[in-house]
Amino acid sequence: MNLALIHSTACRDLLNDGELEDAVRYCISQGIKPPVPPCAKDSPDYLRCVEVAKETMSDYGWWEKRLKVQHARGRKQAADRERLW
Secondary structure, eight states: OOHHHHHHHHHHHHHHTTOHHHHHHHHHHTTOOOSSOOOOTTSTTHHHHHHHHHHHHTOHHHHHHHHHHHHHHHHHHHHHHHHHO
């Protein structure tokens, strides 16, 4: 199972449907910090937020890198816990 592909596709679908807030929430639910802050649709920066989100959150490589970092941090934390026992 290729998680980076699954997550990038899910975000791409949300963003193509105009669901920036849902795409941001999706990232957060996966334990990944989104590249953009939540932007209100009436915000002057909204279109820029959408552009940045589409460039990053729908990109396979962006997800792959963040998932690798997340996995490495999880392994380190697990190892640190083991040393404490």
